[in-house]
Amino acid sequence: MRAALLGLLLALPATAAPADGQQLFAHNCAACHMPDGAGIPGAFPALAGNAFVTGDPAAAAATVLNGRGGMPSFRDGLTDEEVAAVLSYVRAHFGNTAAAVPAETVAATRTGKAAEPARPMPAH
Amino acid sequence: MPMTRRSLLEGLAAVGGTSLLLMGMEAFGMGIASEASLPPPLQGGGKGKSVVILGAGIGGLTAAYELGRAGYRVTVIEARDFAGGRSQTAKAGFQLTELGGETQTCRFDAGHYINHGPWRIPFHQRSTLHYVKAFGVEVELFNNDNDASYVYFTKGGGPLANRPLRKMELAADMRGRAAEILAKSTKAGALDLPLSAEDRDLFVAYLTAEGYLDKASLDYAGTEGRGWLVKPGAGLVGGTPSTPYKLTDLLHSKAWQVLASVSNWDQQRTMFQPRGGMAMLPAAFAARVGKAIRYGTVVERIRQDGAGVTVSTRDAKGRVAEVKADYCLCTIPLSVLKMIDNGLSDGHRTAMNGVSYAPVGKIGLQMKRRFWEDNHAIYGGHVYTDNPDIGVISLPSTGWMGAKGVLLGYYNFMGDAAKVSALSPADRAKLAVAFGQKIFPEYADSFESAFSVAWHRVKYNLGGWATWSDEARARDYPVLLQPDGRIYLAGEHLSHIGGWQAGAIESAWMQIDAIHKRASAA
Numbered sequence: 007m008r009a010a011l012l013g014l015l016l017a018l019p020a021t022a023a024p025a026d027g028q029q030l031f032a033h034n035c036a037a038c039h040m041p042d043g044a045g046i047p048g049a050f051p052a053l054a055g056n057a058f059v060t061g062d063p064a065a066a067a068a069t070v071l072n073g074r075g076g077m078p079s080f081r082d083g084l085t086d087e088e089v090a091a092v093l094s095y096v097r098a099h100f101g102n103t104a105a106a107v108p109a110e111t112v113a114a115t116r117t118g119k120a121a122e123p124a125r126p127m128p129a130h
Numbered sequence: 131m132p133m134t135r136r137s138l139l140e141g142l143a144a145v146g147g148t149s150l151l152l153m154g155m156e157a158f159g160m161g162i163a164s165e166a167s168l169p170p171p172l173q174g175g176g177k178g179k180s181v182v183i184l185g186a187g188i189g190g191l192t193a194a195y196e197l198g199r200a201g202y203r204v205t206v207i208e209a210r211d212f213a214g215g216r217s218q219t220a221k222a223g224f225q226l227t228e229l230g231g232e233t234q235t236c237r238f239d240a241g242h243y244i245n246h247g248p249w250r251i252p253f254h255q256r257s258t259l260h261y262v263k264a265f266g267v268e269v270e271l272f273n274n275d276n277d278a279s280y281v282y283f284t285k286g287g288g289p290l291a292n293r294p295l296r297k298m299e300l301a302a303d304m305r306g307r308a309a310e311i312l313a314k315s316t317k318a319g320a321l322d323l324p325l326s327a328e329d330r331d332l333f334v335a336y337l338t339a340e341g342y343l344d345k346a347s348l349d350y351a352g353t354e355g356r357g358w359l360v361k362p363g364a365g366l367v368g369g370t371p372s373t374p375y376k377l378t379d380l381l382h383s384k385a386w387q388v389l390a391s392v393s394n395w396d397q398q399r400t401m402f403q404p405r406g407g408m409a410m411l412p413a414a415f416a417a418r419v420g421k422a423i424r425y426g427t428v429v430e431r432i433r434q435d436g437a438g439v440t441v442s443t444r445d446a447k448g449r450v451a452e453v454k455a456d457y458c459l460c461t462i463p464l465s466v467l468k469m470i471d472n473g474l475s476d477g478h479r480t481a482m483n484g485v486s487y488a489p490v491g492k493i494g495l496q497m498k499r500r501f502w503e504d505n506h507a508i509y510g511g512h513v514y515t516d517n518p519d520i521g522v523i524s525l526p527s528t529g530w531m532g533a534k535g536v537l538l539g540y541y542n543f544m545g546d547a548a549k550v551s552a553l554s555p556a557d558r559a560k561l562a563v564a565f566g567q568k569i570f571p572e573y574a575d576s577f578e579s580a581f582s583v584a585w586h587r588v589k590y591n592l593g594g595w596a597t598w599s600d601e602a603r604a605r606d607y608p609v610l611l612q613p614d615g616r617i618y619l620a621g622e623h624l625s626h627i628g629g630w631q632a633g634a635i636e637s638a639w640m641q642i643d644a645i646h647k648r649a650s651a652a
Contacts, residue, residue, distance in 0.1 A: 033549040033552065035548070037489075037548050037551040037586070037587060038229075049469065073486025073597070075485070078489050084545065
């Protein structure tokens with residue numbers, strides 16, 4: 007019930023425009039990983055020069071989809087195309103030079119169920 | 131006298147005591163095994179034994195209070211200069227510096243505040259209410275559902291989208307319209323219902339009452355509970371009824387998404403809040419265990435051996451110290467604990483990676499005038515929106531009919547909270563005020579000052595609350611409930627009441643019970 011209602015409330019309209027990695031990064035990642043990808047030592051890992059980020063695309067996609075430690079799951083908030091776009095952006099900026107991530111890689115990684123989402127505020 | 135379920139349970143209790151009573155309740159599907167109303171009795175006491183508690187949030191304070199009462203030697207290590215963890219109240223002078231952000235100083239007028247962490251205590255969270263009562267913390271009702279409040283949905287269409295609807299209008303009309311269809315279809319035999327003729331009549335009678343339908347025609351033509359066009363008064367005419375909305379307009383507005391037969395278990399109407407702010411609750415704990423707390427002291431390293439636990443700490447002046455104890459109860463959020471040299475086993479460290487933490491944002495807006503009360507007759511409760519940056523606008527359940535008030539301008543989660551938190555405090559306030567202005571014409575003119583928090587950027591929390599996927603709940607959560615040697619973990623993150631103070635309290639109760647049994651056997 008809670009999850010169903012939240013799904014309704016958070017359902018994002020499908021957009022025809024191609025996902026903009028830079029804008030997605032600003033909206034979803036920059037608050038913690040900082041606009042320059044440098045992170046905050048001891049709290050938020052730097053994405054610049056991060057071997058995990060530039061390594062196995064499936065592992066990086068799984069982290070965005072499922073969250074890890076202090077990082078939330080973006081499974082419900084971002085489409086496969088958007089996860090691919092933001093990962094590709096991060097892998098090609100801040101001094102990183104790794105290959106882009108195709109949406110298919112994200113789709114293949116998207117298994118299982120999301121973490122229980124934050125509670126909405128239902129009325130009755 | 132017929133044997134009711136209650137009288138049977140009372141009989142079981144009389145014959146077999148509590149355990150038989152519990153078994154009986156389990157058999158009725160009323161099991162209470164995972165919920166606790168009272169702290170565990172630490173029989174025999176803890177004289178000569180010691181526990182170091184990491185974190186003076188509600189979980190750590192609970193453990194410190196109960197273990198201290200039982201005679202344990204307790205030391206609490208707290209990074210902040212105050213107790214309470216996330217149970218904070220921002221009032222004039224309160225400061226917060228988010229990681230990567232500027233320092234905010236709360237500029238609200240005296241007597242005004244925002245609970246930017248937990249803010250309400252549901253009536254059924256008996257564990258939290260146990261301490262409210264035991265410590266004499268003064269509480270007031272928190273209005274968690276207000277019929278007069280607005281629902282403002284922007285993603286639908288038609289004449290009812292993008293305008294505030296009173297929840298009473300929406301609920302009356304949507305349910306009245308639905309009851310009318312169902313009642314008429316049932317009466318006409320249009321539905322293949324597995325009901326006897328008598329049951330069908332009763333069902334129609336129920337729908338008639340539920341939807342305020344005309345008994346003869348089964349029409350829904352509005353009801354006074356949705357509000358009046360002209361309210362009844364002392365004049366010649368006894369009020370002018372309002373006109374219900376059309377079903378198609380209601381459906382297209384999508385505003386019905388806020389309706390459900392009953393609220394979720396943790397969102398029902400009757401809630402409490404401490405008078406003066408949520409920080410009053412940890413303050414009541416701290417008044418009782420204060421001497422055991424080392425404030426402004428961070429945990430740098432945790433180690434254990436067969437004899438005990440050693441916690442290395444550093445205080446605000448850079449002085450390092452070691453605290454040794456027989457056992458450790460660690461209530462540090464897992465998002466933070468995993469960044470500390472925690473000395474935990476590989477099993478525990480792997481399991482900690484299974485949890486993720488929710489980005490959560492809140493903003494308090496001080497308004498120079500209580501226009502929601504004066505002009506809109508909304509006393510407390512939430513304005514519901516489908517704008518995920520805002521979530522809800524909540525009107526204060528305190529300071530009724532006073533001059534000013536602080537309302538909650540947004541309550542956002544997950545990716546939306548991440549997005550809004552990338553804004554400066556001033557821009558967050560702008561975003562909140564601009565949206566509120568669409569609902570209340572007095573909003574922008576009344577706005578005076580703001581205080582916002584993004585919990586994922588708060589140094590000693592790194593998230594609003596723990597969230598568990600089904601897989602991690604099954605795979606990792608049970609691991610973390612078990613002690614790692616002499617180190618026990620507790621907090622809202624290790625409960626099924628995540629994000630609530632009750633989760634932290636009951637988790638602490640469970641773990642101090644386990645520590646006590648082990649210490650008593652040793």
